[in-house]
Amino acid sequence: MRTFRIGGIHPEENKLTHEVETVAAPLPKQAIFPLSQHIGAPAKPVVKKGDRVKVGTMIAEAGGFVSAPIFSSVSGTVVKIDAAVDATGYRTPVIIVNVEGDEWEEGIDRSDKLETVEAHPELTPEGIVESVKAAGVTGMGGAGFPTFVKLCPPPTAKAECVIINAVECEPYITSDYRLMMEHADEIVVGLQLLMKAAKVDRGYIGIEVNKPKAIALLTEKVKADPRIEVVPLKQRYPQGGEKQLVDAVIRRQVPAPPAIPVNVGAIVQNVGTAFAVYQAVMKHKPLFERYTTVTGKRLAHPGNFLVRMGTPMRELIDLCGGMPEGDNKLLAGGPMMGKALTSVDVPVCKGTNSVTVISDSEARRKPADPCIRCAKCVSVCPMGLEPYLLATASAKQMWDKVEAECITSCIECGSCQYTCPSHRPILDNIRFGKSKVMGIIRARNAKK
Numbered sequence: 294m295r296t297f298r299i300g301g302i303h304p305e306e307n308k309l310t311h312e313v314e315t316v317a318a319p320l321p322k323q324a325i326f327p328l329s330q331h332i333g334a335p336a337k338p339v340v341k342k343g344d345r346v347k348v349g350t351m352i353a354e355a356g357g358f359v360s361a362p363i364f365s366s367v368s369g370t371v372v373k374i375d376a377a378v379d380a381t382g383y384r385t386p387v388i389i390v391n392v393e394g395d396e397w398e399e400g401i402d403r404s405d406k407l408e409t410v411e412a413h414p415e416l417t418p419e420g421i422v423e424s425v426k427a428a429g430v431t432g433m434g435g436a437g438f439p440t441f442v443k444l445c446p447p448p449t450a451k452a453e454c455v456i457i458n459a460v461e462c463e464p465y466i467t468s469d470y471r472l473m474m475e476h477a478d479e480i481v482v483g484l485q486l487l488m489k490a491a492k493v494d495r496g497y498i499g500i501e502v503n504k505p506k507a508i509a510l511l512t513e514k515v516k517a518d519p520r521i522e523v524v525p526l527k528q529r530y531p532q533g534g535e536k537q538l539v540d541a542v543i544r545r546q547v548p549a550p551p552a553i554p555v556n557v558g559a560i561v562q563n564v565g566t567a568f569a570v571y572q573a574v575m576k577h578k579p580l581f582e583r584y585t586t587v588t589g590k591r592l593a594h595p596g597n598f599l600v601r602m603g604t605p606m607r608e609l610i611d612l613c614g615g616m617p618e619g620d621n622k623l624l625a626g627g628p629m630m631g632k633a634l635t636s637v638d639v640p641v642c643k644g645t646n647s648v649t650v651i652s653d654s655e656a657r658r659k660p661a662d663p664c665i666r667c668a669k670c671v672s673v674c675p676m677g678l679e680p681y682l683l684a685t686a687s688a689k690q691m692w693d694k695v696e697a698e699c700i701t702s703c704i705e706c707g708s709c710q711y712t713c714p715s716h717r718p719i720l721d722n723i724r725f726g727k728s729k730v731m732g733i734i735r736a737r738n739a740k741k
């Protein structure tokens with residue numbers, strides 16, 4: 294069975310909501326749209342206080358080449374263009390809309406009719422890329438890279454295949470799994486559109502073997518297209534990392550940054566992104582809602598929801614029976630790579646695949662002991678790094694040293710910290726060092 298070749302761990306799954314069918318979350322009373330929901334330049338508002346908007350109205354345009362427009366997920370009145378705390382913990386610019394009714398923009402096809410690529414010979418690669426760009430589609434797995442940029446590789450690289458990331462190896466999260474079980478046909482068409490846009494004849498869907506029903510369903514759905522293969526993968530974290538997935542599926546290793554998967558021929562897109570591409574191209578629907586898991590062992594009714602973006606997380610937690618008594622830690626994402634939040638009023642954005650509530654006892658860290666040089670962190674690092682060394686050198690602010698030791702290759706998977714018997718804050722130190730070194734590299738490049 295295929296998997297990636299370096300490092301990896303097997304954390305407890307805790308997929309509490311695997312078999313919980315997705316339901317549409319009610320409309321929020323007020324929707325909050327951060328202008329930075331993607332990697333790249335923030336979007337620029339094109340509405341002002343008092344403007345009326347519908348579901349699917351563009352409220353902010355792309356702010357540069359690597360950027361994406363933002364669309365209202367609700368109908369109502371723009372009440373404020375302000376700043377509010379987002380998932381980063383900082384106050385960032387937002388557009389706030391008071392919800393009134395549920396009026397959609399004309400032109401969005403709301404029917405369930407499945408559109409196929411064969412039925413639309415008029416679609417060209419350039420047309421698909423343009424539709425994806427105009428609909429504001431960005432990576433739905435959390436990183437939020439604008440999808441159209443990935444479909445236009447630099448002239449030095451040549452795409453040979455598209456790999457759909459259906460791994461969902463992060464504990465607790467099940468939104469991608471539910472999407473596969475409930476919209477497999479649309480995901481396959483989304484992959485075919487991505488293949489056409491990238492001008493490649495090979496497509497893969499990588500799924501871990503803990504999702505046998507999804508493997509069986511998608512294998513059945515791709516039978517008619519011999520260009521596509523469903524690849525069952527051995528269960529191992531962090532297989533959902535792009536570089537790990539490329540290695541697992543096509544046995545090619547992506548070199549250190551600035552290399553990206555397309556440098557070895559692969560374009561990787563999340564399963565939710567494939568669905569969003571289908572909706573953008575075939576249904577003329579911009580990206581304004583997504584599948585999100587709301588989970589945690591102490592929640593009364595954890596579940597999977599189709600959520601209009603901009604909905605405050607507090608309203609989703611209330612749907613699951615409310616915040617449990619006592620102290621809790623709230624995460625946007627799962628326990629391995631999720632971001633700890635400072636407020637329950639942070640809105641769901643394009644990259645919010647999960648809202649996870651961890652109890653105080655689960656979240657509390659044990660006091661750090663001295664490093665015992667066991668090298669466990671080295672053996673689990675999927676990037677072949679020496680985490681103990683990077684962490685120590687970062688703490689000592691030895692920036693030349695950590696740059697030379699490839700700190701920028703760290704994918705922040707947390708495997709090192711998870712496995713450390715001395716409970717050392719390895720990832721905290723590495724994140725600090727990585728952000729410093731990236732700043733130094735940016736400044737150096739700007740000078741050049």
Ligand code: SF4
Pocket residue numbers: 673674675676677678679680702703704705706707708709710720723
């Ligand atoms: S967080 Fe970074 S250093 Fe630690 S295991 Fe993951 S890739 Fe390696």
Ligand code: SF4
Pocket residue numbers: 663664665666667668669670671680681712713714715716717719
């Ligand atoms: S796992 Fe922890 S104790 Fe072992 S070498 Fe790494 S930092 Fe040191």
